[in-house]
Amino acid sequence: MTSVMSKRKSSRPTRKTTHIFVSPRLKDQIRLGHPWIYRDAVERSPAGLLSGAWVRVQSANQQAVGLWDAHGPIAVRLFSQTALPDAAFIRTRVQAAWQRRAPLRQPEAASTAYRWVYGESDGLPGIVVDLYGDEEGERRWAVIKTYSASLARVQKWVVDALQDVIPLAGVIDRSGEDWRLLAGAPPAGEIIIRENGLRFAVDVLHGQKTGFFLDQRDNRATAGEWSPGKRVLNLFSYTGGFSVYVAKAGAAQVVSVDSAPAAIATARHNFQLNGLDPTAHEFVVADVFDLLEKYHGEGKRFDLIIVDPPSFARSKSQTPQALKAYRRLNALAMRCLAPGRMLAASSCTSQVSPDAFRAMLADAAADAKRQFIIQHDAGQPLDHPVAVNFPEGRYLKFMLGQVTPRR
Ligand code: SAH
Numbered sequence: 001m002t003s004v005m006s007k008r009k010s011s012r013p014t015r016k017t018t019h020i021f022v023s024p025r026l027k028d029q030i031r032l033g034h035p036w037i038y039r040d041a042v043e044r045s046p047a048g049l050l051s052g053a054w055v056r057v058q059s060a061n062q063q064a065v066g067l068w069d070a071h072g073p074i075a076v077r078l079f080s081q082t083a084l085p086d087a088a089f090i091r092t093r094v095q096a097a098w099q100r101r102a103p104l105r106q107p108e109a110a111s112t113a114y115r116w117v118y119g120e121s122d123g124l125p126g127i128v129v130d131l132y133g134d135e136e137g138e139r140r141w142a143v144i145k146t147y148s149a150s151l152a153r154v155q156k157w158v159v160d161a162l163q164d165v166i167p168l169a170g171v172i173d174r175s176g177e178d179w180r181l182l183a184g185a186p187p188a189g190e191i192i193i194r195e196n197g198l199r200f201a202v203d204v205l206h207g208q209k210t211g212f213f214l215d216q217r218d219n220r221a222t223a224g225e226w227s228p229g230k231r232v233l234n235l236f237s238y239t240g241g242f243s244v245y246v247a248k249a250g251a252a253q254v255v256s257v258d259s260a261p262a263a264i265a266t267a268r269h270n271f272q273l274n275g276l277d278p279t280a281h282e283f284v285v286a287d288v289f290d291l292l293e294k295y296h297g298e299g300k301r302f303d304l305i306i307v308d309p310p311s312f313a314r315s316k317s318q319t320p321q322a323l324k325a326y327r328r329l330n331a332l333a334m335r336c337l338a339p340g341r342m343l344a345a346s347s348c349t350s351q352v353s354p355d356a357f358r359a360m361l362a363d364a365a366a367d368a369k370r371q372f373i374i375q376h377d378a379g380q381p382l383d384h385p386v387a388v389n390f391p392e393g394r395y396l397k398f399m400l401g402q403v404t405p406r407r
Pocket of ligand 1: 258
């Protein structure tokens with residue numbers, strides 16, 4: 001009885017918040033609902049305030065509520081303009097995110113893995129949750145990644161909310177170096193997921209990010225449409241996502257390249273899982289830049305080259321360097337295409353806008369003495385939505401088109 005009483009008491013909205021005063025310049029961005037307050041905009045905050053404290057931000061006549069972070073460039077992640085979040089508040093956001101993904105649960109979608117919570121766009125700043133269901137869709141695991149220590153304040157509420165929505169075999173945290181179990185049990189080994197009807201082995205405990213790059217689902221399907229009969233080079237293949245799609249769609253030969261041996265081993269395995277003979281294709285552990293130089297020198301040419309590198313920029317200041325690397329990479333790839341063949345250029349760097357990416361491709365084409373004609377200009381699938389007041393959420397670029405000689 002007493003425990004119920006104290007529980008009630010602690011969830012009262014009278015919990016303490018600290019007032020933070022930020023530059024009046026931020027008034028408009030707060031009115032629009034942008035979820036970040038950079039530290040350099042903070043004018044007054046109590047000394048020694050710990051990460052994970054709820055704060056009420058004041059900018060001129062505008063207010064908002066968020067979590068204080070004592071470290072890093074983002075000082076506050078805003079959750080609400082009025083309410084002080086509690087378990088019920090978080091549950092509502094998690095449920096709304098679940099509803100937003102309803103089209104992916106239509107049987108035609110034939111996918112058992114997708115992003116359930118995409119941070120700021122789903123009103124849960126700094127929190128990503130990917131859902132991995134086995135191919136029968138019977139057992140499902142949620143894999144959570146938080147981008148600030150302050151989010152420990154809400155993590156349990158998120159984990160509880162996920163389990164309120166659907167039964168989960170387990171909830172795994174991939175925020176730190178090592179995985180942590182937050183609920184249920186970890187998968188016994190790899191999870192065989194289904195994506196657009198294809199099968200992929202995913203190691204959610206040790207794989208990159210949360211185990212699989214779910215954001216390229218639609219773009220992988222597009223690449224498949226352009227690949228029958230083609231010699232395809234898939235650069236930065238990871239576990240062969242694009243490779244399996246193009247091979248299944250009837251590519252003549254697929255070469256998958258990644259610097260991570262474990263990723264290449266899984267790529268081979270993923271070919272087998274889809275009834276494809278890995279010995280009919282090539283799997284290369286190599287540095288992409290070196291390999292492209294080598295292929296170019298040898299006169300080795302392809303009909304479709306997919307370029308999906310990791311993010312080369314972690315911050316705004318690294319953007320010029322990243323653009324340089326993308327430019328060199330795409331120019332090299334263009335040189336390795338047979339005349340009139342196809343390039344699929346992608347980038348997951350949020351610091352590079354679609355316009356900047358297109359401008360970089362123009363430079364790369366000029367360097368390679370080619371013309372690049374974009375025929376398909378895409379971004380993220382519906383499980384990576386972009387809230388209008390958070391343009392930073394639009395990070396993925398995928399531009400596919402023909403590369404012709406320039407005369
Ligand atoms: N296209 C993949 C995701 C690519 S993620 C998919 O659809 O699943 C980026 C990959 O690039 C990672 O697997 C990483 O191991 C690899 N990588 C990073 N730098 C590399 C380099 N210089 N050469 C080759 N591979 C690299």
